[in-house]
Structures are given as structure tokens and as C-alpha cells.
Amino acid sequence: xxxxxxxxxxxxxxxxxxxxxxxxxxxxxxxxxxxxxxxxxxxxxxxxxxxxxxxxxxxxxxxxxxxxxxxxxxxxxxxxxxxxxxxxxxxxxxxxxxxx
Amino acid sequence: xxxxxxxxxxxxxxxxxxxxxxxxxxxxxxxxxxxxxxxxxxxxxxxxxxxxxxxxxxxxxxxxxxxxxxxxxxxxxxxxxxxxxxxxxxxxxxxxxxxxxxxxxxxxxxxxxxxxxxxxxxxxxxxxxxxxxxxxxxxxxxxxxxxxxxxxxxxxxxxxxxxxxxxxxxxxxxxxxxxxxxxxxxxxxxxxxxxxxxxxxxxxxxxxxxxxxxxxxxxxxxxxxxxxxxxxxxxxxxxxxxxxxxxxxxxxxxxxxxxxxxxxxxxxxxxxxxxxxxxxxxxxxxxxxxxxxxxxxxxxxxxxxxxxxxxxxxxxxxxxxxxxxxxxxxxxxxxxxxxxxxxxxxxxxxxxxxxxxxxxxxxxxxxxxxxxxxxxxxxxxxxxxxxxxxxxxxxxxxxxxxxxxxxxxxxxxxxxxxxxxxxxxxxxxxxxxxxxxxxxxxxxxxxxxxxxxxxxxxxxxxxxxxxxxxxxxx
Numbered sequence: 001x002x003x004x005x006x007x008x009x010x011x012x013x014x015x016x017x018x019x020x021x022x023x024x025x026x027x028x029x030x031x032x033x034x035x036x037x038x039x040x041x042x043x044x045x046x047x048x049x050x051x052x053x054x055x056x057x058x059x060x061x062x063x064x065x066x067x068x069x070x071x072x073x074x075x076x077x078x079x080x081x082x083x084x085x086x087x088x089x090x091x092x093x094x095x096x097x098x099x100x
Numbered sequence: 101x102x103x104x105x106x107x108x109x110x111x112x113x114x115x116x117x118x119x120x121x122x123x124x125x126x127x128x129x130x131x132x133x134x135x136x137x138x139x140x141x142x143x144x145x146x147x148x149x150x151x152x153x154x155x156x157x158x159x160x161x162x163x164x165x166x167x168x169x170x171x172x173x174x175x176x177x178x179x180x181x182x183x184x185x186x187x188x189x190x191x192x193x194x195x196x197x198x199x200x201x202x203x204x205x206x207x208x209x210x211x212x213x214x215x216x217x218x219x220x221x222x223x224x225x226x227x228x229x230x231x232x233x234x235x236x237x238x239x240x241x242x243x244x245x246x247x248x249x250x251x252x253x254x255x256x257x258x259x260x261x262x263x264x265x266x267x268x269x270x271x272x273x274x275x276x277x278x279x280x281x282x283x284x285x286x287x288x289x290x291x292x293x294x295x296x297x298x299x300x301x302x303x304x305x306x307x308x309x310x311x312x313x314x315x316x317x318x319x320x321x322x323x324x325x326x327x328x329x330x331x332x333x334x335x336x337x338x339x340x341x342x343x344x345x346x347x348x349x350x351x352x353x354x355x356x357x358x359x360x361x362x363x364x365x366x367x368x369x370x371x372x373x374x375x376x377x378x379x380x381x382x383x384x385x386x387x388x389x390x391x392x393x394x395x396x397x398x399x400x401x402x403x404x405x406x407x408x409x410x411x412x413x414x415x416x417x418x419x420x421x422x423x424x425x426x427x428x429x430x431x432x433x434x435x436x437x438x439x440x441x442x443x444x445x446x447x448x449x450x451x452x453x454x455x456x457x458x459x460x461x462x463x464x465x466x467x468x469x470x471x472x473x474x475x476x477x478x479x480x481x482x483x484x485x486x487x488x489x490x491x492x493x494x495x496x497x498x499x500x501x502x503x504x505x506x507x508x509x510x511x512x513x514x515x516x517x518x519x520x521x522x523x524x525x526x527x528x529x530x531x532x533x534x535x536x537x538x539x540x541x542x543x544x545x546x547x548x549x550x551x552x553x554x555x556x557x558x559x560x561x562x563x564x565x566x567x568x569x570x571x572x573x574x
Binding site: 008034 | 199200202203295296309335338339341400402403406407409410417421424425426427428429430431434435436437438439440441442443445446449454455457458459461462465472474475476477478479480481482484516517520532533
């Protein structure tokens with residue numbers, strides 16, 4: 001099934017990927033041919049076969065809700081690109097932040 | 101004999117007898133890295149100081165009190181998507197090019213406890229996405245048998261480090277064949293355990309229902325030694341299994357009476373003729389081991405690759421959402437938050453990662469979910485049922501690991517679908533969660549060829565028994 005450039009744009013937006021016009025065309029072609037390859041699954045009679053999301057029928061595994069030190073907070077915070085007073089800092093979410 | 105060329109078993113004996121020290125053993129590996137790695141590009145990070153410190157500790161240890169463990173003082177290289185505390189972990193991506201791991205993966209923790217010496221972190225396809233080692237932000241790894249050829253992927257660096265004797269063994273990860281396919285291309289032993297055997301805690305998630313940490317070694321017995329140390333229940337990964345882990349020392353039992361199945365669906369057109377000849381001859385030779393070779397059917401085989409390439413990107417698109425420039429890794433400068441996300445992911449992710457995120461987003465998006473994602477999950481069950489049925493008849497299945505030998509660098513880079521076909525014989529074991537191992541079985545086109553054995557769930561013991569005897573006759 002061919003996929004349009006507009007559809008690629010929509011997907012890129014959903015996935016928070018910024019792509020160029022040239023890439024849109026390239027991805028549209030490549031993803032179309034991959035989707036075409038997927039078409040063969042239509043031959044398979046699946047009827048009411050239960051979808052398999054995990055190879056073993058796992059049950060929830062619980063643990064006691066007890067706080068414990070698993071790794072150092074300082075080390076974790078050291079990896080943050082921008083910190084202020086041990087808080088993770090990001091750019092404004094809203095445009096008119098100054099008016100808030 | 102150069103120490104770096106030893107197997108785990110040989111190195112262990114040498115260390116135990118004090119023929120050489122752990123420091124000398126590590127040094128021989130670092131010498132090999134210095135000599136060869138500029139050309140091969142197997143390593144992203146070398147942790148030489150830490151390695152020597154650990155090796156010195158092993159050498160100074162009073163051995164009269166405790167048994168000298170099989171991995172004590174043995175050098176290991178770790179794929180760069182597996183965390184080693186305090187050492188950079190990039191997963192071959194620009195987006196993590198500055199990231200220092202804040203904790204140890206469970207498998208690494210267990211290796212350290214067992215006394216293994218970590219030499220460094222190995223190159224790989226970005227976030228384990230690729231079958232050639234070429235999608236790494238840090239440049240391609242080269243095949244030691246021929247520098248013009250790819251080593252396979254995605255555990256390219258781990259495989260090459262073992263093949264070129266830059267380490268004694270290595271850890272990799274296998275989501276669709278990323279340990280076995282490059283092992284086949286480079287002529288080493290690549291082993292993927294049953295899903296749930298080795299904790300995924302500290303392994304960067306690619307496709308969580310398929311991912312499994314595997315081993316790269318020079319022999320099957322070595323794989324069993326490493327497996328024994330890293331496998332088992334882990335409270336940090338709720339998918340880990342309680343099943344008993346086989347002891348490496350019990351390996352090598354009589355194979356008489358065992359049945360090995362050859363699925364005819366694995367010998368299809370499009371396969372390299374020379375590879376086919378080598379693999380068929382190897383399978384014929386297996387009968388010398390006293391096993392019975394029977395033809396079996398796995399009719400769903402032809403759908404495994406499409407199933408995998410729907411479900412895997414779906415999981416990828418979700419797992420890679422965490423790389424957003426907020427809490428760790430690379431962050432691009434931008435005016436607002438949305439722009440920051442877009443720029444970070446545009447500059448931080450390579451092409452294949454972006455392609456798979458898009459593909460995954462597509463198959464999960466409204467209107468396509470049933471046609472692709474749900475359908476693939478249904479076929480996944482049918483593929484598993486196929487294997488369940490086959491294993492009622494046979495103890496183990498044998499197939500080629502890959503339809504070809506290593507291809508040229510750049511040859512398939514711009515054609516994703518052709519690249520995906522390199523995984524055609526390995527993905528089924530991940531789709532069904534079964535254990536599988538690739539061992540060298542000869543050469544075609546002057547390059548190594550791998551033979552794959554697929555075992556029953558949690559029956560790595562039979563897999564090791566058969567493949568260790570097989571490797572002795574090839």
C-alpha cells in the first residue's frame with residue numbers, strides 16, 4: 001500500500017521526529033515497500049486466534065512497596081542536560097509564558 | 101601462545117595454575133586492541149584503568165580459602181547497550197554519546213561478582229537496529245576475515261572483539277538475531293538463551309518482548325560457562341524465569357537417541373548456493389554423532405520476518421520515546437519544549453532508528469492497528485504453535501544461521517528491506533522466545549558460515565550438548 005508524503009508528515013509529528021522534505025519522500029518510498037512486504041500476512045487465516053503479546057503467560061510479579069536505595073540520585077542528576085537547584089530544567093511549554 | 105587467543109576454559113586453567121596472571125591476560129587483550137582496533141573499530145570505550153585494578157585484585161586474592169571461579173580474571177567486552185556503572189553507554193547513538201551509566205546491568209553485576217574483567221564497551225548498530233554494524237554513530241565495524249566486508253549486526257563490536265582475539269569473550273544482545281547472525285559472519289559462537297533466562301535490567305530496551313542478552317565466545321563450552329553465571333531470576337526484571345540453569349561442567353553427554361529436525365522451509369530460493377552446500381554437508385555430518393536427522397515442517401516460517409518487522413518497530417517506537425533530551429543524553433538548543441524534542445531527536449537519532457520509529461508509529465496508529473499489529477500478534481502465536489508441535493517430534497532443530505556470508509560494506513545500506521532479509525533465519529527464535537546458538541561450520545566465498553541450532557524452551561542443556569559435540573566435528 002503506497003503511503004503519502006502527508007501521512008509521513010503526520011507520523012513524524014506523532015513520533016516527535018522532525019524530517020526534511022527530501023527525507024519525507026525517501027521514507028514514503030521505503031515504508032511503502034516495507035508495508036508491501038507485510039501484505040503476505042493477509043494469506044494467513046487467523047480467525048479468532050488469541051493475539052500473543054508475550055511468549056509465556058506471565059502473571060504480575062509483585063514486590064513489597066518499600067523504599068530502598070538502588071542507585072545514587074547524585075549520579076542520576078549528573079546526567080541531566082540542564083539542572084537548577086537539583087530540578088530538571090526544560091524550555092517553556094507555552095508560548096506566552098511571560099504573561100502567565 | 102598469545103594469551104588473548106585462549107578460550108575461557110584454557111585461560112582459567114592457566115590462571116589457576118599461575119602460568120600467567122590476570123594482569124598479564126588483560127594486557128595481552130589490550131595489546132591486541134591497540135594493534136588491531138584502529139582498523140576494526142570494535143570498541144567505543146576502553147576501560148583500561150578499571151580493568152587493571154580489577155585484575156590486580158584477582159591476582160592478590162588469597163585463593164586458599166575459596167574455589168577459584170571459572171570467570172575470575174577472564175577479560176570480557178560488553179556491548180554498548182548494556183550498562184556498566186561509571187562507564188559511558190552510548191548504544192551506538194549520538195543521542196547517548198555523553199551518557200555515563202548510573203548502575204550495572206544485572207548480567208554485568210553477575211559477571212563482576214564472578215570476577216570477570218571488563219575491558220570496555222563495544223560498537224554496535226544504533227540501539228541494536230541493523231544487521232551490518234553500519235548504523236553506529238561511531239562508524240562501522242569491519243569483519244576481521246576481510247576488512248571490505250561487514251561483520252553483521254547488531255552486536256558487531258562484541259563479535260569482532262572475540263573473532264579478532266581482542267577479548268576472551270563478550271556479551272551481546274539478540275532481538276532478531278543480533279548475536280547469532282554476526283557470529284555466523286565472523287566465525288564465532290553466538291548464543292541467545294530462552295526469553296526470560298537472562299535479566300534485561302540494564303539492557304537498553306529495543307523490543308522488550310524479543311530482547312535477550314546473549315554471549316559471544318570461541319567455543320560452546322565457554323558459552324555455557326558464561327550462561328551459568330549470568331542467567332537466573334532477577335527481582336529487577338519480572339520476566340525472568342525460575343527454571344534451573346544448566347551447569348557447564350555437566351556438558352557433553354551422549355547424544356545417542358536424540359532427534360534433530362531439519363525444517364525444509366529453511367532451504368529456500370535466494371539462498372547463497374555455496375552456503376547451502378556447506379550447511380547441508382554439516383547437517384549430514386551430524387549423523388556421525390549418533391543422532392537421528394529427520395525432516396520436519398515449520399509451515400509458518402515464511403511469515404516470521406514480516407511478523408517480526410511489524411511487532412519489533414512497534415515496541416521500538418514506544419521504547420525510544422524516552423530519549424527526549426530531558427533527563428539524560430544529548431539535548432539540542434531550541435526556543436521552546438516542542439522544538440527541543442524535535443531538534444534533539446532529529447540530531448540525536450540516525451536514519452535507521454528514525455525509520456523504525458516511523459514504521460512502529462504507523463502500525464500502532466488508529467486505523468492500522470488491527471490490520472498490522474493485531475494480525476502480527478496472531479501470527480506470532482501460530483509461529484509459536486508451529487515450534488511447539490515440531491518439538492513433540494524432535495529434541496532440537498538445525499538450520500543455516502543466515503542465507504549468505506558477510507556482504508560488502510555499503511552494499512545493502514540504502515535498501516532497508518534487503519537488509520532485513522539477512523535476519524530471515526534468526527528471527528523465528530525471538531518471535532517464539534526459544535533458545536538458539538550459531539556455531540561455525542565451514543567456509544563459503546572464503547568467509548565463515550554459521551549453523552544454527554534451536555532448542556526447546558529452557559532446554560539450553562540439550563542445545564549445548566548437541567552443539568558442543570557438533571563443533572568438534574566441523
